[in-house]
Amino acid sequence: MKRATTIIIGAGQAGLAMSKELGDRGIDHVLLERGSVAHSWRTERWDSLRLLTPNWQSRLPGHAYEGPDPDGYMTMSEVTRFLQGYAQKIDAPVHSRTTVTSVCPTDDGYAVATDRGHWHARNVVMASGACNIATVPKLAEGLPPNVRQITSMQYRNPQQLEPGGVLVVGASATGIQLANEIQASGRPVTLAVGEHVRVPRLYRGRDIKWWMDASGVLDTRYDTLDDLMRARRVPSLQLVGTPEKITLDLNTLQRAGVQIVGRLAGLRDGNAQFSGSLKNQCTLADLKMNRLLDTIDAWVAEKMPHGVFAEAHRPEATRIEGDPPLSMNLLDRTIKTVIWATGYRPDTSWLNVPVLDGKGRIRHDGGVTEAAGLYVMGLPFLRRRKSSLIDGAADDARDLADHITRGLARKAA
Numbered sequence: 001m002k003r004a005t006t007i008i009i010g011a012g013q014a015g016l017a018m019s020k021e022l023g024d025r026g027i028d029h030v031l032l033e034r035g036s037v038a039h040s041w042r043t044e045r046w047d048s049l050r051l052l053t054p055n056w057q058s059r060l061p062g063h064a065y066e067g068p069d070p071d072g073y074m075t076m077s078e079v080t081r082f083l084q085g086y087a088q089k090i091d092a093p094v095h096s097r098t099t100v101t102s103v104c105p106t107d108d109g110y111a112v113a114t115d116r117g118h119w120h121a122r123n124v125v126m127a128s129g130a131c132n133i134a135t136v137p138k139l140a141e142g143l144p145p146n147v148r149q150i151t152s153m154q155y156r157n158p159q160q161l162e163p164g165g166v167l168v169v170g171a172s173a174t175g176i177q178l179a180n181e182i183q184a185s186g187r188p189v190t191l192a193v194g195e196h197v198r199v200p201r202l203y204r205g206r207d208i209k210w211w212m213d214a215s216g217v218l219d220t221r222y223d224t225l226d227d228l229m230r231a232r233r234v235p236s237l238q239l240v241g242t243p244e245k246i247t248l249d250l251n252t253l254q255r256a257g258v259q260i261v262g263r264l265a266g267l268r269d270g271n272a273q274f275s276g277s278l279k280n281q282c283t284l285a286d287l288k289m290n291r292l293l294d295t296i297d298a299w300v301a302e303k304m305p306h307g308v309f310a311e312a313h314r315p316e317a318t319r320i321e322g323d324p325p326l327s328m329n330l331l332d333r334t335i336k337t338v339i340w341a342t343g344y345r346p347d348t349s350w351l352n353v354p355v356l357d358g359k360g361r362i363r364h365d366g367g368v369t370e371a372a373g374l375y376v377m378g379l380p381f382l383r384r385r386k387s388s389l390i391d392g393a394a395d396d397a398r399d400l401a402d403h404i405t406r407g408l409a410r411k412a413a
């Protein structure tokens with residue numbers, strides 16, 4: 001049995017940031033990683049994906065983007081290189097190709113089983129990712145067999161799809177990006193739209209992420225919210241990172257020829273049924289976008305000298321013309337593929353510690369679970385609005401490393 005004071009599961013940005021913080025505090029640790037550094041970015045994303053956060057926002061403890069294009073958006077191979085460079089720079093003790101198969105409590109910590117032997121540690125930090133499994137709604141079972149279905153994690157590029165119609169379900173960052181790319185490939189796309197969060201790419205001459213960072217929106221703490229559970233379920237922003245810095249929203253998609261319908265509500269007798277709430281959903285998304293822009297304008301008015309930024313404006317409201325169809329025949333072979341872009345969830349199948357709620361989610365208070373010495377990182381709104389982003393790893397790792405340090409000091413005393 002090998003031993004370490006702390007085991008970090010996963011060598012993505014969260015695990016690496018934690019490694020840096022523990023190293024700085026002199027706490028011995030290892031990272032157990034089933035693939036190699038940045039495995040999720042290397043293997044689980046589609047070919048054309050770029051970050052939707054600008055390069056300057058890729059900031060980790062003691063490491064930041066230093067290239068010539070701070071306002072650009074990294075490709076997946078650039079993200080991989082960025083994280084690999086970080087792992088080397090901090091000399092992270094990564095054990096690659098080591099899959100954790102079980103974590104069990106012991107009298108003085110945790111037994112961690114892997115496909116390459118057994119470990120014991122006082123503390124375990126689960127930095128194994130929030131997006132290990134694509135969420136597919138139960139109604140997918142009703143899809144007729146003539147329609148192929150894949151998840152956004154299986155999607156790589158349009159050439160992988162049969163020629164013909166594609167129904168993309170879900171209109172957050174993933175869904176809108178796939179809809180746009182597939183429509184451009186000549187496959188007519190129908191996009192089923194539920195709750196979504198609309199934002200412009202650029203506002204008053206700056207990236208929306210710059211505004212959210214500068215005005216403190218991304219630093220909002222988890223313990224200041226009235227409805228934290230709700231905040232943790234808010235879908236990702238409708239954004240894409242392109243060299244042209246385009247805004248990709250439902251208006252852009254409709255101009256490109258994508259047909260917009262309501263949330264997929266049922267699949268019965270070969271028919272897809274869509275909710276009639278599309279217009280309401282869009283009105284709500286416009287309202288929330290304008291509220292965010294109001295917050296930004298108020299911040300500018302209060303903190304910035306007059307005339308520094310372009311004038312305030314509001315994007316055109318989402319246009320939904322006529323009555324979008326409420327059903328679609330899936331037996332007539334018009335739709336060849338359904339793509340589920342309906343979110344992601346973590347894989348905790350290896351976790352044998354009673355810290356899951358009734359829905360299988362890890363119960364935690366800002367990353368600290370009820371089981372002494374067991375921590376989690378990288379989940380949505382873990383400690384801050386930015387927690388699941390690359391830029392969120394640094395602050396969360398620092399806070400949790402402090403917690404680990406205090407726990408070890410208490411035990412030693």
Ligand SMILES: Cc1cc2nc3c(=O)[nH]c(=O)nc-3n(C[C@H](O)[C@H](O)[C@H](O)COP(=O)(O)OP(=O)(O)OC[C@H]3O[C@@H](n4cnc5c(N)ncnc54)[C@H](O)[C@@H]3O)c2cc1C
Pocket residue numbers: 009010011012013014015032033034035036037038039040041045050051052053098099100101127128129130131132174344350377378379388389390391
């Ligand atoms: C499509 C998509 C686009 C995104 N775009 C952005 C963006 O533009 N900007 C941004 O800031 N964030 C973005 N994110 C969010 C977030 O930054 C990523 O999900 C990121 O990968 C999370 O980093 P992480 O370290 O928390 O987890 P991961 O990167 O998933 O790292 C977890 C690691 O744990 C390993 N692992 C998992 N299970 C085990 C096990 N049992 N044993 C051993 N190792 C294991 C995995 O192999 C992986 O390497 C995006 C997410 C997705 C899904």
